[in-house]
Amino acid sequence: MNSRAEIKPGIDVSIVQKHHQKSGELTEGTVLRVLTKSMFHPHGIKVQLTSGEVGRVKKILKENI
Secondary structure: OOEHHHOOOOOEEEEEOHHHOOOOOEEEEEEEEEOOOOOEOOOOOEEEEOOOOEEEEEEEEEOOO
8 A cells, every 4th residue: 555545543454574575475463653754655655563563554454443
């Protein structure tokens, strides 16, 4: 997901961590904080999950509203 407007704390996402970029291994979790300041990023919006892991969002799984 390249647009910051779609990413909010509390939603479930799949991210790719920096050390998994080559393999493309995804990690699932709930967004704690949005770290990317700009409204758009070509490689995905960087977030921190509630587990503490940091990576770029590749897919939104579920919005917990």
